[in-house]
Amino acid sequence: MTIVLPRHVAIIMDGNGRWAQEQGLPRVKGHQQGVVAVQSAIEAAVQHNIEILSLFAFGQDNWKRSSNEVRSLFELLWMSLKREMPQIIKNHIQLRFIGDLSRLDQPLRTNIERTQQLTAKHTGLKLIIAINYSGRWDIVNAARTLVQKVQQGEQAGSVTHEQFAEQLALSDLPDPDLLIRTSGEQRISNFMLWQFAYTEFYFTSIYWPEFNQQTFVEALQTFSKRQRRFGLESSAS
Numbered sequence: 001m002t003i004v005l006p007r008h009v010a011i012i013m014d015g016n017g018r019w020a021q022e023q024g025l026p027r028v029k030g031h032q033q034g035v036v037a038v039q040s041a042i043e044a045a046v047q048h049n050i051e052i053l054s055l056f057a058f059g060q061d062n063w064k065r066s067s068n069e070v071r072s073l074f075e076l077l078w079m080s081l082k083r084e085m086p087q088i089i090k091n092h093i094q095l096r097f098i099g100d101l102s103r104l105d106q107p108l109r110t111n112i113e114r115t116q117q118l119t120a121k122h123t124g125l126k127l128i129i130a131i132n133y134s135g136r137w138d139i140v141n142a143a144r145t146l147v148q149k150v151q152q153g154e155q156a157g158s159v160t161h162e163q164f165a166e167q168l169a170l171s172d173l174p175d176p177d178l179l180i181r182t183s184g185e186q187r188i189s190n191f192m193l194w195q196f197a198y199t200e201f202y203f204t205s206i207y208w209p210e211f212n213q214q215t216f217v218e219a220l221q222t223f224s225k226r227q228r229r230f231g232l233e234s235s236a237s
């Protein structure tokens, strides 16, 4: 049987806090263990020749959390970026960030920009990290740009959904084929609202720190059995 692989896999990495709490550990330990799971996900994606891996690392709604938790999440990001650079370079990974980076501290932004420039020509896995991202923010941003174009004389009535999509964060890449969400929650939580129009969803009850290559393979196998129709009639298989 030929296995149909997704080109683009998106992941909502959820359940770090519950994983830690169930073991009597502070939530930050869950986030630390979550970084190990990120490494597994990247390795699995590379091994299965996935073209694009998009990880939801921090949503705009996550600013509502305690300042301690927010600080430790950004510290972890900073440290992971530094520590993982040799691996990223060795594996020719192209690292890109989406989200409103203007709210981040300047040193982190500089680091992010430098990393993006350094890896821009890499031809391996495209790794997208969503930080201070929200699907609604992405759509509103696109709408703002289009409003400006209309003010400059473009006909509002002739704007197509393709032109709209060109203004979104990942406009140069195909939409995710597969979304994986851990921790048993079955929702999108303001991730890629537009881009998930025809994405296949795979929900698993394991917490993010428990995610490993086996989980990734299970998600790929489930995806391979799905019949994607994009509005067409069903076909006997």
Ligand code: IPE
Binding pocket: 013, 014, 015, 016, 017, 018, 019, 057, 058, 059, 062, 073, 183, 208
């Ligand atoms: C995901 O785990 C990490 C982020 C949202 C940054 P959570 O921290 O949401 O874990 P739970 O959902 O509280 O268990």
Ligand code: IPE
Binding pocket: 012, 013, 014, 015, 056, 057, 058, 059, 062, 185, 187, 189
């Ligand atoms: C979604 O997880 C955001 C990230 C994984 C970064 P949340 O834990 O914040 O989502 P809700 O609040 O349960 O919907």
Ligand code: MG
Binding pocket: 014, 015, 016
């Ligand atoms: Mg959560």
